[in-house]
Amino acid sequence: MVTLKQIADEVGVSIRTVSIALNGDPVAGRISETCVQQIQDVANKRGYKVSAAARAIRLNRTFHIGVLVRNSPDMPLIDPAAYETIIGINQQLEKAGYILSLIRFTDVDKQFASESRVFKERVLDGIIGIGNISDHCTDIIQQAIKQCVWIDNNAVNLPYSVRRDEYSAGRLAAQHAYRLGYRNIFWIGGVKKEDGYHISMYERLEGVTDTLAQHDIPFREQKLPRWNPEVGPEQLKQVLNKENLFIAYNNEIATNLGQLATSMGYRIGRDFGMVCCEDSKYISDNWPGLSRSSFDRNAMGKTAADLMLELLNKKRKTEPRDILMPVRWIPGNTAWGPEYQD
Template identity: 75%
Template sequence: MVTLKQIATEVGVSIRTVSIALNGDPVAGRISETCVQQIQNVANKHGYQVSAAARAIRLKRTYHIGVLVRNSPNLPLIDPAAYETIMGINQQLEKAGYILNLIRYTDIDKQFASESRVFKERVLDGVISIGNIPPHCTQIITKAIKTCVWIDNNSDSLPNTVKRDEYTAGRLAAHHAIKLGYKNIYWIGGGIKEDGHHISVYKRLEGVTDRLEQAGIEFKNQKLPRWNPEIGPENLKEVFKPHNVFIAYNNEIATDVGQLATSMGYRIGRDFGLLCCEDSKYILDNWPGLSRVSFDRFMMGKTAADMMLKLLTDSEAHGNENRILPVRWIPGNTAWGPDCR
């Protein structure tokens, strides 16, 4: 079997550098990514295998980071957009030699008392949580895992958080509706501040209502048939008109409106306007012309992972960093203004 000395000789570095690159912490050891990659290529060529168990004992780290998602056995595909964020997390963790482990939040509640290896044994160096995790689960996590980063959590009291600027997302959509000349602006989506609802539901609505009030425009709320069976096509014909625009809370609602209107023979953008307060890879691939507010979910994952790595490797990190990611407007072609026929 090849030795560290042989690898060091072939690469042209010290044995210590090879040892850190293969068995230690290359980030803390201040070894460049190029050098680490070169050492790993030579080691792989000769069949060198790192002992993860030995490294964990020596460094007192497992090099495993848990990513907590809201999926459950009954709802395995509840948040597909989180995949974009997870990929961003994985890219940064992989560069630093860490392995990502997915954890469902329902498993914490059910298994913590008796079964969960993740929290009863020292399997993870840290946890990155995505979405609004219930407070009692948050308490379990923070009690068991010292280093945590929270993405899109409702709480304002947690340290090390990464959030979207939800208020500006709503305000930006309303601003462009006004700028386009629409006088009747309808909101489609939730808005009541209740337990279990994500903060984006009422923050986006707050942004919309504040901007409409500033412009002296009346706020209007529109329900869809899927929520209210008393609303039928005849009711929607009264609101699908050129001087009306709809601001959808999220992608799913915008898609529902689009499919419904198209099935009724309407031309979105000309016969009425449609704006959306969020974006996703699905929309980019399947409806790139949707007029919408966008932000980079992949970058959100990278930001959270960088925050985690800083907490793990920087002894001077205070552990109370909170980031709000900006949003941007994509004009699209689903809202041209009431006079553009």
């Protein structure tokens, strides 16, 4: 069986450095990623097997981080875009030697009622929550697990959080519409604050309404048949014209309007304008021409993971932090302006 000394001799480092890289905490030990990778490559080539149980006992860490997602048994695909964020989280945690575990937030109350070993036995070193986790569940988790990072949570008083700049997403969409010459601008999305709705809906809407108000443009709302059966094709025909532009709250609404209008014979961008306040990998691959605000969800996951690793580094105190991720505008081709002529 290969020994730590043999690995150290081959790489050209000390036995202690090899031990930390393979069995300890390379981040806390201040070993470069390049050095860690060289040691791991040699260890893998020689067939060295790390004892996770022994390492956990020695360092008082499990090297498992939970990722709390909004998926539930009856709605397993409620937030597929979260996958982009999860990939970013995993990329950073994996480099630091951590393993990611998925937890459904709808199971939290049930798990505590049965004293789940995820929380009772300290299986996790920390938790990263994604999306609008309820205040009740957030409180339960923070009481059970010391290190928590929250991504896109509705609460604004959480000590360690990473959020998208939702207000700018709405502002950029409205500014693009105004610059193109549109003055009849319709919002498609919710307008009333209701329990369970994500804060992005209201912050994007606020970005839109503030921009319209700056230019003395009245706010208008348009409903779609999918969510409002009383709205029929005849009503849509009255508003789908070159003078009008629609700002969709998210990808789902933009896709729904696009498919509906296309089936009715309209050309998006020419016969009416449309922009969206959201982006995703699916949209980038399947509708790259959609005029939209874009967030880098993968980078957001990496940022949250880096914050978690900073919290786990006991040698340094981490001050509470609310990180706002930037947004950029993709002009696309779904809005040409009311003066466009074929």
